[in-house]
Amino acid sequence: xxxxxxxxxxxxxxxxxxxxxxxxxxxxxxxxxxxxxxxxxxxxxxxxxxxxxxxxxxxxxxxxxxxxxxxxxxxxxxxxxxxxxxxxxxxxxxxxxxxxxxxxxxxxxxxxxxxxxxxxxxxxxxxxxxxxxxxxxxxxxxxxxxxxxxxxxxxxxxxxxxxxxxxxxxxxxxxxxxxxxxxxxxxxxxxxxxxxxxxxxxxxxxxxxxxxxxxxxxxxxxxxxxxxxxxxxxxxxxxxxxxxxxxxxxxxxxxxxxxxxxxxxxxxxxxxxxxxxxxxxxxxxxxxxxxxxxxxxxxxxxxxxxxxxxxxxxxxxxxxxxxxxxxxxxxxxxxxxxxxxxxxxxxxxxxxxxxxxxxxxxxxxxxxxxxxxxxxxxxxxxxxxxxxxxxxxxxxxxxxxxxxxxxxxxxxxxxxxxxxxxxxxxxxxxxxxxxxxxxxxxxxxxxxxxxxxxxxxxxxxxxxxxxxxxxxxxxxxxxxxxxxxxxxxxxxxxxxxxxxxxxxxxxxxxxxxxxxxxxxxxxxxxxxxxxxxxxxxxxxxxxxxxxxxxxxxxxxxxxxxxxxxxxxxx
Numbered sequence: 001x002x003x004x005x006x007x008x009x010x011x012x013x014x015x016x017x018x019x020x021x022x023x024x025x026x027x028x029x030x031x032x033x034x035x036x037x038x039x040x041x042x043x044x045x046x047x048x049x050x051x052x053x054x055x056x057x058x059x060x061x062x063x064x065x066x067x068x069x070x071x072x073x074x075x076x077x078x079x080x081x082x083x084x085x086x087x088x089x090x091x092x093x094x095x096x097x098x099x100x101x102x103x104x105x106x107x108x109x110x111x112x113x114x115x116x117x118x119x120x121x122x123x124x125x126x127x128x129x130x131x132x133x134x135x136x137x138x139x140x141x142x143x144x145x146x147x148x149x150x151x152x153x154x155x156x157x158x159x160x161x162x163x164x165x166x167x168x169x170x171x172x173x174x175x176x177x178x179x180x181x182x183x184x185x186x187x188x189x190x191x192x193x194x195x196x197x198x199x200x201x202x203x204x205x206x207x208x209x210x211x212x213x214x215x216x217x218x219x220x221x222x223x224x225x226x227x228x229x230x231x232x233x234x235x236x237x238x239x240x241x242x243x244x245x246x247x248x249x250x251x252x253x254x255x256x257x258x259x260x261x262x263x264x265x266x267x268x269x270x271x272x273x274x275x276x277x278x279x280x281x282x283x284x285x286x287x288x289x290x291x292x293x294x295x296x297x298x299x300x301x302x303x304x305x306x307x308x309x310x311x312x313x314x315x316x317x318x319x320x321x322x323x324x325x326x327x328x329x330x331x332x333x334x335x336x337x338x339x340x341x342x343x344x345x346x347x348x349x350x351x352x353x354x355x356x357x358x359x360x361x362x363x364x365x366x367x368x369x370x371x372x373x374x375x376x377x378x379x380x381x382x383x384x385x386x387x388x389x390x391x392x393x394x395x396x397x398x399x400x401x402x403x404x405x406x407x408x409x410x411x412x413x414x415x416x417x418x419x420x421x422x423x424x425x426x427x428x429x430x431x432x433x434x435x436x437x438x439x440x441x442x443x444x445x446x447x448x449x450x451x452x453x454x455x456x457x458x459x460x461x462x463x464x465x466x467x468x469x470x471x472x473x474x475x476x477x478x479x480x481x482x483x484x485x486x487x488x489x490x491x492x493x494x495x496x497x498x499x500x501x502x503x504x505x506x507x508x509x510x511x512x513x514x515x516x517x518x519x520x521x522x523x524x525x526x527x528x529x530x531x532x533x534x535x536x537x538x539x540x541x542x543x544x545x546x547x548x549x550x551x552x553x554x555x556x557x558x559x560x561x562x563x564x565x566x567x568x569x570x
Contacts, residue, residue, distance in 0.1 A: 149206040182305040219299025227292040238287040328360040337366035349376030358382035361407035525555035
């Protein structure tokens with residue numbers, strides 16, 4: 001993907017979106033990567049110069065696409081315009097186009113080709129059936145591929161070999177990146193033949209070629225020492241241009257600026273460096289100017305981690321001090337997690353991090369800490385079984401009956417500590433989180449045959465939802481089924497004694513209260529929702545339920561098909 005940097009002080013849409021860089025340009029307009037000034041989130045903003053034909057066409061397309069929700073379609077958050085331009089604010093998705101992906105390969109494997117084609121056909125079918133849209137510009141440049149995910153798995157010496165075999169089977173041997181060995185203890189274990197003072201981290205890619213293509217963005221913070229020279233372009237230091245290894249490494253030999261030698265660049269490249277004033281003769285040798293700003297935009301190659309920053313003992317002491325007791329045995333080092341996150345997400349500060357064995361929630365802590373340090377907007381998902389703490393443990397005595405309770409309290413305390421330690425730079429840092437519990441379906445089982453039901457079970461047909469379920473149980477269960485993100489903002493308000501829930505300013509509007517009124521329906525319609533959700537018990541009679549569809553068709557100018565797809569009664 002071609003990336004063109006622009007003036008970072010430029011803004012769009014009355015200063016709401018700060019331009020970070022231009023992502024692309026076409027015949028009718030251009031696309032910018034922006035950051036929402038208020039929310040701090042990244043957005044892709046299409047700016048299209050107005051003309052009668054283009055404006056009307058693009059406006060209709062955007063209005064139709066705004067109502068669609070599919071994992072392969074970017075979300076349209078807003079549509080706006082001014083006197084000169086028409087704007088479409090979309091979800092920003094990092095990836096490469098299909099044309100770039102194919103260009104880097106001689107050919108695609110048959111199964112890979114079929115997978116790409118099926119994915120394209122699936123989303124095209126969805127667009128046509130849901131909105132009657134036909135995509136008339138299908139080409140590789142318009143297909144974005146995102147296969148750059150990676151996984152880290154921590155394991156001890158005794159099971160590392162088995163883990164590698166399993167991962168090779170699951171992810172493919174070709175997607176193996178490295179076995180990262182790191183020191184996790186300083187003390188010596190005298191009951192072993194060799195004291196094992198290290199752990200392993202199996203590092204795999206979802207698609208190795210995608211990660212390899214991004215390798216310049218992967219690594220650790222660069223060393224910024226030694227930039228003690230300066231010219232009109234800024235501070236710099238000198239770097240060698242001679243080719244290490246000489247002829248054995250295939251480095252060319254020639255004379256340049258009166259100096260003979262093996263060089264790491266071709267003569268044509270050396271001439272370009274000279275023409276740009278980047279070459280200097282020093283003591284019968286040649287060196288290149290390497291600028292500090294250039295170094296800041298680079299990443300240092302990762303090597304084996306054999307230092308004392310990741311000791312389990314240090315992590316245990318830190319957590320004990322934070323929690324006020326020894327709440328958890330052998331937690332991961334927060335420095336270890338931050339190092340991994342920095343390595344992979346320095347240029348992707350909107351990354352989503354999943355920890356499926358979260359324990360004391362070190363990952364959540366590390367994500368918040370790193371966001372505080374570099375202004376990122378990374379998100380995390382932590383998963384943990386409700387494992388009980390030992391009855392005689394300090395954790396149980398402190399009131400933590402399960403490991404998730406420890407994790408929740410750690411997130412609260414670490415978030416507060418991060419803000420207290422850096423109050424001036426963390427004012428907008430998001431330390432909030434939501435807790436979800438995996439449970440059975442919200443619906444009663446009605447799989448019996450009619451003759452198997454007893455008289456006292458007949459009310460199941462009138463009340464299909466389990467009696468112990470709350471409004472939020474129903475709301476989030478439906479959001480999962482509908483494909484609506486669970487981390488979106490949620491507001492609740494009361495109208496005529498009924499509670500109205502609004503997700504993300506109208507992505508979904510729901511009410512589960514009994515005896516809803518026309519006033520409630522009007523209030524819900526006023527939010528211009530994309531989806532509307534009720535429960536069957538909201539309606540006193542079937543006629544009222546049927547009339548709901550007609551009311552929303554009238555309020556929102558929906559067709560019969562719109563009402564059928566956008567309104568759900570559970």
